[in-house]
Amino acid sequence: MARTVLQPQWLIDGAGTEAQEGLSVILDGDRIEAVATREEANAVEGARVIELPGMTLLPGLINNHVHLVLPGDNTPFVPWIDLQSDATLALVAAHNIDTSLRAGVTTVRDCGGRKRVTLDLRTAQREGLTAGARVVACGRTITITGGHTRHFGGEADGADALRRMTRQVVSEGADFVKVMAAGGGTPGSISQRPSFSAEELTVIVETAHALGKTVTAHCIATASIANALAAGVDHIEHASFMGTDLEPDFDQRVAEDLAAAGAPVTPTLQVARDLVDLLPEGPDRDLWRGRQESQHRIIGTLRELGVPLLAGSDAGWRATAFDTLWKELDELAACGLSPVEAIHAATGAAVAAHGAGDHYGTVRPGLLADLVAVDGNPGADLSKLAEVRAVFQGGELVHATL
Numbered sequence: 001m002a003r004t005v006l007q008p009q010w011l012i013d014g015a016g017t018e019a020q021e022g023l024s025v026i027l028d029g030d031r032i033e034a035v036a037t038r039e040e041a042n043a044v045e046g047a048r049v050i051e052l053p054g055m056t057l058l059p060g061l062i063n064n065h066v067h068l069v070l071p072g073d074n075t076p077f078v079p080w081i082d083l084q085s086d087a088t089l090a091l092v093a094a095h096n097i098d099t100s101l102r103a104g105v106t107t108v109r110d111c112g113g114r115k116r117v118t119l120d121l122r123t124a125q126r127e128g129l130t131a132g133a134r135v136v137a138c139g140r141t142i143t144i145t146g147g148h149t150r151h152f153g154g155e156a157d158g159a160d161a162l163r164r165m166t167r168q169v170v171s172e173g174a175d176f177v178k179v180m181a182a183g184g185g186t187p188g189s190i191s192q193r194p195s196f197s198a199e200e201l202t203v204i205v206e207t208a209h210a211l212g213k214t215v216t217a218h219c220i221a222t223a224s225i226a227n228a229l230a231a232g233v234d235h236i237e238h239a240s241f242m243g244t245d246l247e248p249d250f251d252q253r254v255a256e257d258l259a260a261a262g263a264p265v266t267p268t269l270q271v272a273r274d275l276v277d278l279l280p281e282g283p284d285r286d287l288w289r290g291r292q293e294s295q296h297r298i299i300g301t302l303r304e305l306g307v308p309l310l311a312g313s314d315a316g317w318r319a320t321a322f323d324t325l326w327k328e329l330d331e332l333a334a335c336g337l338s339p340v341e342a343i344h345a346a347t348g349a350a351v352a353a354h355g356a357g358d359h360y361g362t363v364r365p366g367l368l369a370d371l372v373a374v375d376g377n378p379g380a381d382l383s384k385l386a387e388v389r390a391v392f393q394g395g396e397l398v399h400a401t402l
């Protein structure tokens with residue numbers, strides 16, 4: 001592959017700095033060679049030049065929490081999941097990484113699918129058998145008997161069985177381990193109570209760490225966050241701070257422990273927003289509106305305490321689609337993040353949290369050229385992220401409406 005010069009109006013580097021004007025990005029094959037002035041870029045001989053007038057170039061977005069095997073069209077998880085074969089789920093997942101990529105999402109972190117399906121899809125994408133976003137995946141989720149997403153095939157209880165299940169998940173090829181530390185939207189599971197004990201979570205964390213894998217914990221109940229921190233998990237999903245009465249139960253002490261642990265939180269705020277947008281006026285919509293507003297307050301407080309926040313939409317779950325990640329960034333902005341901080345949460349910060357910061361996620365020499373060009377300046381207006389004009393993956397222009 002020859003060299004390519006990209007000439008956007010604005011550049012956002014994904015490291016948290018504001019949009020800059022007058023810079024070009026030079027690609028060599030699948031890599032970013034340099035960020036250069038216009039003058040330096042014009043001096044590059046024999047390069048293909050792609051003008052991106054009125055557009056911003058930024059790192060390809062990372063959706064840090066998705067469920068590729070799910071449709072994201074508000075189909076009830078149960079019984080739908082039990083009616084699908086693994087082959088059907090793989091085709092759904094292939095469709096979803098393609099949709100993601102077209103929307104400027106060049107990497108997704110899958111937080112749970114059935115058995116080996118998402119791991120096999122990850123391999124197929126890497127081998128070029130199917131086009132789409134890169135996949136980082138946990139495979140099946142580890143959950144208590146009767147727990148959240150038990151249909152994915154990861155039920156286990158007690159130290160011996162949890163050690164065995166964690167080893168199985170890692171041997172199947174999981175990039176990280178996901179545990180359901182509380183219930184969730186699966187009928188029969190209990191969101192407002194912890195599922196595993198802190199001792200059980202500790203067995204999972206020790207087993208995973210010994211095999212070189214990090215652990216993330218799904219935490220709705222406040223007590224599940226405390227358990228996950230006591231066990232030393234590496235990441236927290238949701239951090240909803242729900243009390244046993246299903247009402248918000250923000251605990252300052254737990255929040256301070258969370259900040260002290262330094263574990264990043266992916267709050268998946270978009271689930272509530274999408275349901276508020278979809279549901280007709282009524283009690284169900286009011287419930288989700290209330291949750292959306294309390295999450296803004298809770299996550300805003302975590303931000304003030306210094307908890308690293310990452311952008312993940314929970315695409316696939318409930319009514320959240322794979323091509324609307326900008327809405328999650330907009331929700332993060334409602335918690336107090338500036339637009340470029342929200343973009344950082346979906347690029348440089350997100351990739352650092354799953355250990356691939358040396359490969360992609362920012363606009364830096366030597367990294368894979370996973371880049372997206374959008375109309376206007378999302379550093380001033382995040383909704384511009386929906387206006388995708390070009391997507392580069394590993395230096396290749398994979399989608400364009402230039």
Ligand SMILES: [Zn+2]
Pocket residue numbers: 065066067111314317
């Ligand atoms: Zn999820």
